[in-house]
Amino acid sequence: MIRKLGLAAMMVTLLILLTGCFELDEPITSESEGFWNTYFVYPLSWLVIYFADMFNDxxxxxxxxxxxxxxxxILPLMIKQTKSAKAMQAIQPEMQKLREKYSAKDQKTQQKLQQETMKMFQERGVNPLAGCLPLFIQMPILLAFYQAIMRTEEIGGHTFLWFALDAPDPILLPVIAGVTTFIQQKMMMVTDNPQMKILLYMMPIMIFVFAMFFPAALTLYWVVGNIFMIVQTYFITGPNVGGKKEAAEAGGKKK
Incomplete structure:
Protein backbone atom coordinates (compact mmCIF):
# COMPACT_ATOMS: atom_id res chain seq x y z
CA MET A 1 0.00 0.00 0.00
CA ILE A 2 2.91 2.33 0.72
CA ARG A 3 4.16 1.78 -2.81
CA LYS A 4 0.68 2.43 -4.18
CA LEU A 5 0.35 5.74 -2.36
CA GLY A 6 3.86 6.71 -3.38
CA LEU A 7 3.05 5.79 -6.97
CA ALA A 8 -0.15 7.82 -6.80
CA ALA A 9 1.79 10.84 -5.55
CA MET A 10 4.34 10.42 -8.34
CA MET A 11 1.57 10.14 -10.94
CA VAL A 12 -0.16 13.28 -9.72
CA THR A 13 3.15 15.13 -9.90
CA LEU A 14 3.79 13.71 -13.37
CA LEU A 15 0.34 14.89 -14.38
CA ILE A 16 1.25 18.43 -13.39
CA LEU A 17 4.45 18.25 -15.42
CA LEU A 18 2.76 16.72 -18.45
CA THR A 19 0.15 19.44 -18.65
CA GLY A 20 2.87 21.81 -19.73
CA CYS A 21 3.82 19.55 -22.64
CA PHE A 22 0.57 20.06 -24.57
CA GLU A 23 -0.88 22.96 -26.49
CA LEU A 24 -3.59 24.01 -24.06
CA ASP A 25 -4.37 27.25 -25.86
CA GLU A 26 -5.84 25.39 -28.82
CA PRO A 27 -9.60 24.78 -28.39
CA ILE A 28 -10.69 21.16 -28.68
CA THR A 29 -13.24 20.55 -31.44
CA SER A 30 -14.35 17.76 -33.75
CA GLU A 31 -11.75 19.07 -36.20
CA SER A 32 -8.85 18.60 -33.77
CA GLU A 33 -6.28 16.19 -35.15
CA GLY A 34 -4.13 13.54 -33.53
CA PHE A 35 -4.82 10.26 -31.73
CA TRP A 36 -4.82 11.89 -28.27
CA ASN A 37 -7.26 14.64 -29.25
CA THR A 38 -9.53 12.37 -31.29
CA TYR A 39 -9.90 9.45 -28.90
CA PHE A 40 -9.29 10.96 -25.45
CA VAL A 41 -9.81 14.70 -25.15
CA TYR A 42 -12.60 15.40 -27.63
CA PRO A 43 -14.94 12.56 -26.48
CA LEU A 44 -14.78 13.89 -22.91
CA SER A 45 -15.31 17.45 -24.11
CA TRP A 46 -18.28 16.31 -26.19
CA LEU A 47 -19.79 14.47 -23.21
CA VAL A 48 -19.49 17.54 -20.99
CA ILE A 49 -21.17 19.75 -23.60
CA TYR A 50 -23.86 17.13 -24.25
CA PHE A 51 -24.91 16.84 -20.61
CA ALA A 52 -24.60 20.59 -20.06
CA ASP A 53 -27.09 21.12 -22.89
CA MET A 54 -29.45 18.67 -21.19
CA PHE A 55 -29.32 20.69 -17.95
CA ASN A 56 -29.71 24.23 -19.26
CA ASP A 57 -25.98 24.91 -19.74
CA ILE A 74 -13.43 1.60 -14.19
CA LEU A 75 -15.49 0.36 -11.23
CA PRO A 76 -14.61 -3.34 -11.74
CA LEU A 77 -10.91 -2.48 -11.54
CA MET A 78 -11.44 -0.27 -8.50
CA ILE A 79 -13.36 -3.03 -6.74
CA LYS A 80 -10.46 -5.35 -7.49
CA GLN A 81 -8.06 -2.78 -6.01
CA THR A 82 -10.15 -2.45 -2.85
CA LYS A 83 -10.43 -6.20 -2.38
CA SER A 84 -6.71 -6.54 -3.00
CA ALA A 85 -6.03 -4.04 -0.22
CA LYS A 86 -8.30 -6.01 2.11
CA ALA A 87 -6.54 -9.28 1.21
CA MET A 88 -3.18 -7.65 1.93
CA GLN A 89 -4.47 -6.54 5.31
CA ALA A 90 -5.57 -10.07 6.18
CA ILE A 91 -2.05 -11.45 5.76
CA GLN A 92 -0.22 -8.62 7.56
CA PRO A 93 0.29 -10.66 10.78
CA GLU A 94 1.88 -13.50 8.79
CA MET A 95 4.05 -11.08 6.86
CA GLN A 96 5.24 -9.59 10.15
CA LYS A 97 6.17 -13.05 11.42
CA LEU A 98 8.17 -13.70 8.26
CA ARG A 99 10.02 -10.40 8.71
CA GLU A 100 10.85 -11.34 12.29
CA LYS A 101 11.95 -14.84 11.26
CA TYR A 102 14.21 -13.51 8.50
CA SER A 103 15.32 -10.32 10.21
CA ALA A 104 19.00 -10.66 9.32
CA LYS A 105 20.16 -8.15 6.74
CA ASP A 106 22.44 -10.46 4.73
CA GLN A 107 21.52 -11.06 1.09
CA LYS A 108 20.80 -14.79 1.48
CA THR A 109 18.30 -14.18 4.30
CA GLN A 110 16.58 -11.38 2.43
CA GLN A 111 16.26 -13.57 -0.66
CA LYS A 112 14.70 -16.27 1.49
CA LEU A 113 12.28 -13.69 2.90
CA GLN A 114 11.25 -12.66 -0.60
CA GLN A 115 10.75 -16.29 -1.62
CA GLU A 116 8.61 -17.07 1.42
CA THR A 117 6.59 -13.87 0.92
CA MET A 118 5.88 -14.69 -2.74
CA LYS A 119 4.97 -18.24 -1.77
CA MET A 120 2.46 -16.91 0.76
CA PHE A 121 1.01 -14.53 -1.86
CA GLN A 122 0.49 -17.46 -4.23
CA GLU A 123 -1.06 -19.70 -1.56
CA ARG A 124 -3.48 -16.94 -0.51
CA GLY A 125 -4.19 -15.78 -4.07
CA VAL A 126 -2.96 -12.28 -3.28
CA ASN A 127 -1.48 -10.09 -6.01
CA PRO A 128 0.39 -7.15 -4.42
CA LEU A 129 0.39 -5.31 -7.76
CA ALA A 130 -3.34 -5.72 -8.42
CA GLY A 131 -4.10 -2.26 -7.09
CA CYS A 132 -1.66 -0.49 -9.43
CA LEU A 133 -3.58 -1.02 -12.67
CA PRO A 134 -6.41 1.39 -11.81
CA LEU A 135 -3.81 4.10 -11.12
CA PHE A 136 -2.34 3.68 -14.60
CA ILE A 137 -5.82 3.74 -16.14
CA GLN A 138 -6.83 6.87 -14.25
CA MET A 139 -3.71 8.77 -15.29
CA PRO A 140 -4.59 9.29 -19.00
CA ILE A 141 -8.26 9.81 -18.08
CA LEU A 142 -7.40 12.58 -15.62
CA LEU A 143 -4.97 14.17 -18.05
CA ALA A 144 -7.52 13.99 -20.89
CA PHE A 145 -10.23 15.38 -18.64
CA TYR A 146 -7.92 18.21 -17.59
CA GLN A 147 -7.35 19.08 -21.24
CA ALA A 148 -11.04 18.75 -22.06
CA ILE A 149 -11.82 21.27 -19.32
CA MET A 150 -9.04 23.65 -20.32
CA ARG A 151 -9.77 23.45 -24.05
CA THR A 152 -13.57 23.39 -24.08
CA GLU A 153 -14.40 27.02 -24.72
CA GLU A 154 -18.05 26.53 -23.77
CA ILE A 155 -17.09 26.08 -20.09
CA GLY A 156 -15.63 29.57 -19.92
CA GLY A 157 -17.76 32.06 -18.02
CA HIS A 158 -19.96 29.45 -16.34
CA THR A 159 -20.30 29.00 -12.59
CA PHE A 160 -21.46 26.18 -10.36
CA LEU A 161 -22.56 26.66 -6.76
CA TRP A 162 -20.19 29.39 -5.45
CA PHE A 163 -17.24 29.04 -7.86
CA ALA A 164 -16.32 29.80 -11.47
CA LEU A 165 -15.52 26.60 -13.34
CA ASP A 166 -12.74 28.05 -15.48
CA ALA A 167 -10.74 29.57 -12.60
CA PRO A 168 -9.23 28.22 -9.37
CA ASP A 169 -11.38 28.39 -6.26
CA PRO A 170 -9.38 30.27 -3.60
CA ILE A 171 -9.82 27.96 -0.61
CA LEU A 172 -13.07 26.06 0.05
CA LEU A 173 -13.07 23.64 -2.89
CA PRO A 174 -9.36 22.80 -2.45
CA VAL A 175 -10.05 22.12 1.24
CA ILE A 176 -12.89 19.77 0.29
CA ALA A 177 -10.61 18.06 -2.23
CA GLY A 178 -7.90 17.60 0.40
CA VAL A 179 -10.30 16.34 3.08
CA THR A 180 -12.00 13.82 0.78
CA THR A 181 -8.58 12.62 -0.41
CA PHE A 182 -7.55 12.08 3.22
CA ILE A 183 -10.74 10.15 4.02
CA GLN A 184 -10.33 7.99 0.93
CA GLN A 185 -6.69 7.18 1.71
CA LYS A 186 -7.51 6.55 5.38
CA MET A 187 -10.21 4.05 4.45
CA MET A 188 -7.78 2.30 2.10
CA MET A 189 -4.89 2.26 4.58
CA VAL A 190 -3.60 -1.26 5.03
CA THR A 191 -1.03 -0.91 7.76
CA ASP A 192 -0.30 1.54 10.53
CA ASN A 193 3.34 2.65 10.40
CA PRO A 194 5.24 5.97 10.23
CA GLN A 195 5.88 5.77 6.47
CA MET A 196 2.21 5.14 5.80
CA LYS A 197 1.19 8.07 7.98
CA ILE A 198 3.55 10.39 6.10
CA LEU A 199 1.98 9.41 2.78
CA LEU A 200 -1.49 9.58 4.29
CA TYR A 201 -0.99 13.28 5.02
CA MET A 202 1.26 14.10 2.06
CA MET A 203 -1.26 13.16 -0.65
CA PRO A 204 -4.12 15.38 0.62
CA ILE A 205 -1.70 18.29 1.01
CA MET A 206 -0.52 17.82 -2.58
CA ILE A 207 -4.09 17.73 -3.88
CA PHE A 208 -4.96 20.82 -1.82
CA VAL A 209 -2.01 22.80 -3.22
CA PHE A 210 -2.64 21.71 -6.81
CA ALA A 211 -6.35 22.49 -6.49
CA MET A 212 -5.52 26.07 -5.55
CA PHE A 213 -4.00 26.59 -9.00
CA PHE A 214 -6.11 24.31 -11.22
CA PRO A 215 -9.46 25.32 -12.71
CA ALA A 216 -12.26 24.57 -10.24
CA ALA A 217 -13.86 22.30 -12.84
CA LEU A 218 -10.95 19.85 -12.50
CA THR A 219 -11.04 20.09 -8.70
CA LEU A 220 -14.75 19.31 -8.87
CA TYR A 221 -13.82 16.15 -10.78
CA TRP A 222 -11.38 15.18 -8.01
CA VAL A 223 -13.95 15.80 -5.26
CA VAL A 224 -16.70 13.80 -6.96
CA GLY A 225 -14.23 11.00 -7.75
CA ASN A 226 -13.09 10.90 -4.12
CA ILE A 227 -16.66 10.74 -2.83
CA PHE A 228 -17.40 7.95 -5.31
CA MET A 229 -14.40 5.99 -3.98
CA ILE A 230 -15.36 6.61 -0.35
CA VAL A 231 -18.88 5.28 -0.91
CA GLN A 232 -17.55 2.36 -2.96
CA THR A 233 -15.01 1.38 -0.31
CA TYR A 234 -17.58 1.66 2.48
CA PHE A 235 -20.04 -0.69 0.80
CA ILE A 236 -17.38 -3.20 -0.25
CA THR A 237 -15.27 -3.45 2.90
CA GLY A 238 -16.75 -1.19 5.56
CA PRO A 239 -15.33 2.09 6.87
CA ASN A 240 -11.72 0.86 6.99
CA VAL A 241 -10.05 -1.69 4.73
CA GLY A 242 -7.24 -1.99 7.19
CA GLY A 243 -9.31 -2.11 10.36
CA LYS A 244 -7.51 -3.21 13.48
CA LYS A 245 -10.28 -5.63 14.30
CA GLU A 246 -9.76 -7.54 11.05
CA ALA A 247 -6.02 -7.59 11.63
CA ALA A 248 -6.47 -8.93 15.15
CA GLU A 249 -8.89 -11.59 13.96
CA ALA A 250 -6.52 -12.62 11.19
CA GLY A 251 -3.68 -12.90 13.68
CA GLY A 252 -5.84 -14.76 16.18
CA LYS A 253 -6.83 -17.42 13.67
CA LYS A 254 -3.20 -18.21 12.98
CA LYS A 255 -2.53 -18.71 16.69
Missing part, protein backbone atom coordinates in the same frame (compact mmCIF):
# COMPACT_ATOMS: atom_id res chain seq x y z
CA UNK A 58 -25.11 23.74 -16.23
CA UNK A 59 -21.53 22.60 -16.78
CA UNK A 60 -21.03 21.77 -13.11
CA UNK A 61 -23.71 19.10 -13.25
CA UNK A 62 -22.29 17.93 -16.58
CA UNK A 63 -18.83 17.46 -15.05
CA UNK A 64 -20.33 15.53 -12.13
CA UNK A 65 -22.22 13.23 -14.51
CA UNK A 66 -19.15 12.61 -16.69
CA UNK A 67 -17.07 11.94 -13.57
CA UNK A 68 -19.57 9.34 -12.33
CA UNK A 69 -19.64 7.75 -15.79
CA UNK A 70 -15.85 7.51 -15.85
CA UNK A 71 -15.72 6.09 -12.34
CA UNK A 72 -18.43 3.58 -13.17
CA UNK A 73 -16.48 2.55 -16.26
Missing amino acids: NYGIAIIIVTILLRTL
